[in-house]
Amino acid sequence: MLIMPATSNPNFFQEYWLDVWQRSILTLDVLRERGNTYMERRDSPTPHVLSFKFELVCDGRALPRPVNYMLVQIVPPAGTATDESKPPFVVVDPRAGHGPGIGGMKQDSEIGVALAAGHACYFIGFLPQPMPDQTIEDVCIAEASFIEQVAARHPKAEGKPVIVANCQAGWQIMMMAAIRPEIVGPILLAGSPLSYWQGVHGHNPMRYLGGTLGGTWLTTLSGDLGNGIFDGANLVSNFESLNPANTYWEKAYHLYSNVDTEAHRFLDFETWWGSPVLLNAKEMQWIADNLFVGNKLTSGEIHTSDGVRVDLRNIKSPIIVLCSWGDNITPPQQALGWITDLYATDDEIVADGQTIVYTLHQTIGHLGIFVSGKVATKEHAEFAACMEMINLMPPGLYEAVITEVPEDAANPQLIHGKYLFRLEARTLDHIRALGGNDDADTKRFATVARLSEINHGLYSTLVQPAVKAMTTEQSAEMMRQMHPSRLRFAMFSDKNPMMQPVKGLAEAVRADRKPVAADNPLLSMEKMTSTWITTWWDSYRSARDAMTETMFLALYGSPVMQAMVGMANGSLEHRRIERDLQHEASEARMRADLEKRFDVGGLPEAVIRSIIWIRLPQESVDERGYAMLMAVREMQPVNRRLTLGELRTTLRDQYLLLRLDEERAVAAIPRLLPDNEQARQAALGAVRRVVEASGALSEESVRRLARIEKLFGMPTHA
Structure with missing residues (x-):
């Protein structure tokens, strides 16, 4: 038995149903505006939702x-x-x-x-x-x-x-x-x-779509029925099917239940969502x-x-x-x-x-x-x-x-x-660690790809000529306009004679709007019912997705199916991009070039190599270190200042040298330094400011800073 919550308002019943009526009219008016916007954008040569000039x-x-x-x-x-x-x-x-x-x-x-x-x-x-x-x-x-x-x-x-x-x-x-x-x-x-x-x-049921459809032959069929054009509304429908609770209930109910404040946001989003394009x-x-x-x-x-x-x-x-x-x-x-x-x-x-x-x-x-x-x-x-x-x-x-x-x-x-x-x-x-496929999963998806090629070939040979022969531009255009993703917008526009009274009714409602009290028991029951509907749709989605995954794994993991598409022998290893001799030769040249660069450079290379080496144990860098590095760079005379491109190349090279041979790279730092003690001291000050910009250093970084100070020929800090 449903027990009605107690209320001190004897008119709660009339107030609620008046609010229901008013919200319904206002919601219809928002849908009318959405439909009119759709019709305008449909006829526009360059529809977009940019808010900037x-x-x-x-x-x-x-x-x-x-x-x-x-x-x-x-x-x-x-x-x-x-x-x-x-x-x-x-x-x-x-x-x-x-x-x-x-x-x-x-x-x-x-x-x-x-x-x-x-x-x-x-x-x-x-x-x-x-x-x-x-x-x-x-x-x-x-x-x-x-x-x-x-x-x-x-x-x-x-x-x-x-x-x-x-x-x-x-x-x-x-x-x-x-x-x-x-x-x-x-x-x-x-x-x-x-x-x-x-x-x-x-999770991630959309990745099974190709398998549940038997490959991409339906994509070809859609293009043929469209007279060489694929309707983007089909992609929109695929997205919407992932969350039926939102598609068929939550979005509409959220507008209806908050129609006094939600209309603008709803219309902004639907203007973009409701304008399918063609490919x-x-x-x-x-x-x-x-x-x-x-x-x-x-x-x-x-x-x-x-x-x-x-x-x-x-x-x-x-x-x-x-x-x-x-x-x-x-x-x-x-x-x-x-x-x-x-x-x-x-x-x-x-x-x-x-x-x-x-x-x-x-x-x-x-x-x-x-x-x-x-x-x-x-x-x-x-x-x-x-x-x-x-x-x-x-x-x-x-x-x-x-x-x-x-x-x-x-x-x-x-x-x-x-x-x-x-x-x-x-x-x-x-x-x-984020998760992924094992070899068996990879073989299942590869089986789908092979089956897709077979089905596409069968469709192209046996069915496609007949479909193309009976398709015209007029039939293709009619099919596009009757697509549910378009029709649900157009049917609420002023083109529909049944929507003609809505605008006037909505104006009258806004002039005498009487929202229901938040504590009205019938409003609480409405929200509870909405929650039940959402839960039902979510349960349906969970069951559907679980069934889809089970079917996919069983069907495309079947040795019989794999044998039918010619993949029965052996296991399919995880596909990896093949060797590229040009890439390998380039990497070999880079390594050989780095071997000659440990002692190449001057004070900028020494400073950057020192900063990277000190910060390596931290395994992180934040914007404060970068801001300080830029501040140090700005302090240099313009004619001696590294451009950002030069700085990026220097950072990359010094990092690679440290990865190639860390001890050799660090030991070579003194050979990059000038004899001028004042210049070395200023450079070391820049190193300290950059590495300490993000806060206290780790114990290992402190030890490394002390060594750098010795290499720069300066007294070590306590």
């Missing part, structure tokens, strides 16, 4: 290999100054079903924090309609052209353009950077999948075959039309990965698994000259990584403020740890903002 720099449709991408420069808001010596930022939006602009929807965004940090900012977006016959390779070539144009517009910048790539844009930018590594600066990947098979049992069928087929199902990016199996292998090891600029445990679309294993796919040991990362930084958010969801204002004002803002510091880091693997500044922090004047940014040295074992 911008100027067109390059229209990709005019390039030799035309694409539907655009490069624009963001106009800084009034009162925002940019520093021409800082490298420009380029934010690249994902073309994963939705329209462009999510990286700059509001002031607290990736674009906003980059502008606030003094960087000129650019944006790479796209139009809803692809150019005929454009390919993923064409898009990569266009993005390379855009980056070159940005760099040319900022000749005074001390560094190459910084690229912020969201979700799908991440793998696309990484491909471009692997082909043209000389043009890019640091790359920040926000929620970007690169290793598509990775994940852990009991060429060949583009989507390439993505599905080579990435989602094939997982070929990190194994070096992708080649350009000229035969150039796309090798992510070619990238020498720092790579920063922002991912989250709360992301069910790009879990940390898919965002970071490429590191262990490419490298077997930590020494390989260093020898390859790659600086990799990652940070793990604990709770934020996939969209929040590049939409949330909280993430923008913390993680993205700190990365923007400390990007020059990251760019100076020697090769290796690091985790970015961002914490609030403690009250007893040493040298707080050296800390930018209210967070302390710290980089801590990590190893590949830290990545492996």
